[in-house]
Amino acid sequence: MKLHREGYVIMLVTAIVLVLINLGINYLLPDGYWIPRLVLIGSVVVFFLVVQFFRVPSRVVHKSDTQIVAPCDGKVVVIEEVVESEYFKGPRRQVSIFMSPLNVHINWNPISGVIQYFKYHPGLYLVAWHPKSSTDNERTTVVIRNKEGIDVLFRQIAGAAARRIRWYVKEGDKVEQSTEMGFIKFGSRVDIFLPLDAEIKVNLQDKTVGSVTVLAELK
Numbered sequence: 627m628k629l630h631r632e633g634y635v636i637m638l639v640t641a642i643v644l645v646l647i648n649l650g651i652n653y654l655l656p657d658g659y660w661i662p663r664l665v666l667i668g669s670v671v672v673f674f675l676v677v678q679f680f681r682v683p684s685r686v687v688h689k690s691d692t693q694i695v696a697p698c699d700g701k702v703v704v705i706e707e708v709v710e711s712e713y714f715k716g717p718r719r720q721v722s723i724f725m726s727p728l729n730v731h732i733n734w735n736p737i738s739g740v741i742q743y744f745k746y747h748p749g750l751y752l753v754a755w756h757p758k759s760s761t762d763n764e765r766t767t768v769v770i771r772n773k774e775g776i777d778v779l780f781r782q783i784a785g786a787a788a789r790r791i792r793w794y795v796k797e798g799d800k801v802e803q804s805t806e807m808g809f810i811k812f813g814s815r816v817d818i819f820l821p822l823d824a825e826i827k828v829n830l831q832d833k834t835v836g837s838v839t840v841l842a843e844l845k
Contacts, residue, residue, distance in 0.1 A: 630732060630793060632809045633680025636743055640676050644669040675728070677782045683730055687804040687837050689738065691772060694749035694824070694842040695804055697736045697780055698816045700725040710819045713769055713779055718819040721826065721841055723834055725814050733793075733808040734837040735770065736818060737778050743769035744797050759841055766793050766808070770801060776844055779819040782810055804837035821845070 629637070651658070651665045652833075681827035687695070725731055764784040771777050782791050793808035795801060810816075816839045820826075824842040828834065834841070 627679070627683040628684070630680045630682050630809065632640060632811065633676070636811075637673075637676055637680065640673060646675060677728065679731065681730060684731065684836070685838055689803045690776070690840075691738065692844045693840045694736045694778060694818065694820060694844065696723060696752070696836050696841050697733050697807075697818065698723055698725055698810075698834070698836045700728040700816070700834055700836075702816075702828050702830055702832045702834060705828070707822065708819075710779065712745075712767055714777070714819065717726040717822060718779070719822055719824055719826065719842075720817055720819055721828065722817045723814060725810065725816070730836065731810050731814070732806055732836060733782055733810065733816060734804050735795075735807045736780060736803065736841070737770055737772050738801065738803040739770040739772040739778075741768060741795050741797050741799045741801060742771045742777060743767065743779075744793075744795065744840075746791075746793075762792065766791055768774070768793070768795065768807070772844075774844075775820065781817045782808055783815045783817065784810065 648666055651662050655661055669755055688833045700723040702721065704720055707717055708720045708747065710718045747767070749766050766782045767779065769777050769779045782793065784791055790811045793810065794837045795807050801807065804809055818841060820842050826842050827840045
């Protein structure tokens with residue numbers, strides 16, 4: 627299994643902490659039976675979950691200039707028309723995807739083009755499904771303009787548990803659809819803002835596969 631670069635240090639620290647905990651339990655309870663074994667089983671489960679979180683999936687992608695693909699794994703929790711006030715300053719169609727701690731937390735570029743705008747916003751750590759998390763939480767805003775001149779905005783949003791956002795793009799970069807643009811650690815959300823005439827291809831509660839699931843078709 628291939629692991630993400632963001633996970634090696636955390637996995638090493640997790641392994642060391644779990645080993646120390648197990649050594650400590652066995653030292654304090656040398657005649658114990660169930661407790662050391664339960665701690666060992668729990669440690670294996672915790673380490674397995676951390677490995678799962680930082681895994682890099684192998685996926686077959688099909689690039690398209692007119693389709694917007696999901697920038698992350700997760701579940702569609704919002705599909706609505708909103709006023710986007712940071713960049714567009716006007717109405718857009720918003721699609722939001724919630725990532726649980728069990729999802730892969732790599733973020734992918736939803737479309738090919740050039741990064742027209744990027745900004746990091748420090749902020750709060752409200753739960754990712756809170757309505758104000760999109761505007762009040764720590765987040766990044768990225769706008770990609772495709773070759774037809776259409777801008778697509780998406781935000782990486784930190785949640786109550788996810789307090790570290792990574793991004794690997796900057797203004798002026800040329801990016802390809804379904805390539806990695808960042809990472810959010812331990813549960814979070816991504817919002818995508820589309821033109822009003824974009825044809826939405828997903829429904830609420832649909833599960834998305836990052837870099838693969840088609841969210842919308844541009845006119």
